[in-house]
Amino acid sequence: MGLNGKDLIVDGWFHERGVLWPGQAMSLKVTKVLDHFQSDFQDILVFESESHGTVLVLDGVIQVSERDEFSYQEMIAHIPLFAHPNPKKVLVIGGGDGGVLREVARHVGVEEIVECEIDEGVIIASKKYLPTLAKGYDDPRVTVQIMDGAKFLADNQDSFDVIITDSSDPVGPASVLFETPFYNSMYKSLREGGIVCTQGECMWLHLDLIKPLMDSIRQTYSSVEYAYTTLPTYPSGQIGFILATKGRTTCKVPERKPDETIQQELKYYTPQLHQAAFVLPAFCQRAIYGT
Numbered sequence: 001m002g003l004n005g006k007d008l009i010v011d012g013w014f015h016e017r018g019v020l021w022p023g024q025a026m027s028l029k030v031t032k033v034l035d036h037f038q039s040d041f042q043d044i045l046v047f048e049s050e051s052h053g054t055v056l057v058l059d060g061v062i063q064v065s066e067r068d069e070f071s072y073q074e075m076i077a078h079i080p081l082f083a084h085p086n087p088k089k090v091l092v093i094g095g096g097d098g099g100v101l102r103e104v105a106r107h108v109g110v111e112e113i114v115e116c117e118i119d120e121g122v123i124i125a126s127k128k129y130l131p132t133l134a135k136g137y138d139d140p141r142v143t144v145q146i147m148d149g150a151k152f153l154a155d156n157q158d159s160f161d162v163i164i165t166d167s168s169d170p171v172g173p174a175s176v177l178f179e180t181p182f183y184n185s186m187y188k189s190l191r192e193g194g195i196v197c198t199q200g201e202c203m204w205l206h207l208d209l210i211k212p213l214m215d216s217i218r219q220t221y222s223s224v225e226y227a228y229t230t231l232p233t234y235p236s237g238q239i240g241f242i243l244a245t246k247g248r249t250t251c252k253v254p255e256r257k258p259d260e261t262i263q264q265e266l267k268y269y270t271p272q273l274h275q276a277a278f279v280l281p282a283f284c285q286r287a288i289y290g291t
């Protein structure tokens with residue numbers, strides 16, 4: 001069982017202390033605890049913060065803050081979707097808050113969106129406290145499966161154009177989503193030309209996890225690349241994405257662009273930033289690609 005979120009609130013401040021970022025903590029001033037309960041899978045805390053709006057915390061780890069969530073949701077969704085010329089069928093694994101669904105739903109050519117989330121408690125909390133994210137569930141193309149994403153893929157050899165894994169960190173129920181067998185299952189479930197985009201942790205903290213995983217899946221996928229985005233409330237202010245393809249050489253260049261109306265609605269993603277997201281600092285480039 002992970003950390004109890006309420007225990008991390010001391011003197012009115014939530015301190016995000018976790019085993020994956022030893023010796024450092026992100027702190028937010030709490031104005032009100034909105035909810036705190038234990039689901040079948042994890043500890044769920046929702047609080048109102050002074051600086052970042054409503055915040056969702058799972059097992060003591062910040063998942064979403066209203067102020068900066070768009071950076072993560074837009075980049076994890078639009079990099080693979082705009083790198084694909086014609087995505088029709090999309091799978092989201094995890095993503096219980098609904099924010100990734102909201103972004104996928106902006107693509108009018110997408111015909112079917114399946115979400116597989118292990119914990120209905122996250123969906124319920126998000127619909128109640130984070131309606132600007134949970135509105136992703138309102139799209140009629142969305143269907144939801146409540147189950148383990150790894151099991152879903154093992155049991156459903158369906159075919160998708162894009163698979164997005166919006167998972168929590170590799171501690172607790174999400175550990176399985178950072179293992180090679182899960183990537184092998186995703187590969188089998190991709191159509192030719194398909195793209196996988198997964199939450200790829202942080203280059204400042206987790207290169208020892210990122211590199212072996214990318215090396216291992218290179219044996220299966222046609223291309224494996226790393227991109228990143230910035231956002232204040234994730235550990236060290238950054239989070240990365242692993243982009244892996246079946247029968248495609250790269251995801252670095254968008255095949256399509258948002259039309260004027262959609263671009264006006266987006267707060268982070270632009271076609272220029274799509275390409276820039278793959279340009280890595282030297283230490284990270286060297287560690288991941290050896291060059």
Ligand code: SAM
Nearest residue numbers: 094095096097118119122148149167168173174
């Ligand atoms: N954006 C956040 C981040 O990177 O920190 C993560 C978002 S949070 C919505 C991740 C979701 O993955 C949670 O709702 C959690 O319940 C779900 N999850 C964890 N393990 C899972 C699994 N094995 N199968 C499906 N969903 C899972």
